[in-house]
């Protein structure tokens with residue numbers, strides 16, 4: 001079965017063709033992502049109106065490219081999976097309306113997918129993972145821990161009370177004048193920096209040991225810059241900040257893994273591309289006899305292959321959503 005995935009929840013226009021083999025194994029035949037970073041960089045963050053306009057321009061070429069790279073045509077597709085939330089409503093609507101149009105024109109089943117379910121299942125694009133497993137979803141919009149009991153059964157164990165981890169990376173990068181989005185730049189700078197140069201606070205949420213909080217660290221960096229200017233080299237400041245974020249992500253994750261005695265921890269979402277987070281979580285998981293599974297970089301950040309995978313389970317069961325479904329900015333999982 002070939003599934004066409006469509007993703008436009010924020011500032012990436014993405015389309016993918018995913019094959020589900022008879023054995024159930026997913027094979028990504030193509031995954032196209034049209035990135036809008038250049039447009040939003042001028043403003044230091046995503047401008048929703050500009051994002052929607054770019055999606056309108058990019059959605060059909062992305063789908064055509066995905067079909068071309070997969071060497072197939074629309075008539076070879078068995079179903080469409082499209083993100084319907086959470087995200088920016090104007091952005092979501094572009095992908096959803098496009099999916100509806102295609103589904104109606106060629107009478108294909110279409111399912112609406114939760115973007116977070118896409119991130120949670122993204123590691124399964126390349127790895128076979130036994131249930132239950134723990135998923136740490138860390139992106140620009142979300143930071144949460146889920147116990148994944150089965151496909152469709154996601155038990156949220158913890159979440160951020162304020163900023164998402166990626167948001168903290170982006171805000172600190174902005175404070176440091178490193179441009180937008182900043183996660184990757186901070187990661188690269190940190191590789192030549194001393195993580196012990198500046199001691200930053202590691203926040204804990206009172207009475208909620210599996211929750212996260214990242215607003216304090218952003219303020220700590222802002223105050224440091226205000227009081228000390230560039231007294232510390234950018235690579236040392238970046239490394240010190242990154243180390244604190246990694247510590248704050250690791251503690252609840254390891255605690256949840258122990259509490260639920262899972263064999264596997266899946267690390268996913270844009271911040272899962274962070275080299276230090278991957279290395280430290282891998283080492284910590286191993287030392288407790290567990291395994292870390294993380295997608296390749298291209299499936300950490302927003303992509304449509306993960307949306308196709310999340311939708312494929314429902315399509316395989318013969319399910320379809322009505323063409324009346326709507327985009328939902330705060331769609332719960």
Ligand code: KG4
Nearest residue numbers: 139140141166183187270271273274301302
């Ligand atoms: O999953 P994603 O593409 O979009 C959302 O759903 O939010 O994640 C984007 C986020 C941005 O905040 C970006 O700065 C962060 O992922 N990011 C990173 C790295 N690469 C991307 N953060 C830290 N280290 C990285 N290497």
Ligand code: ZN
Nearest residue numbers: 119139301302
């Ligand atoms: Zn995302």
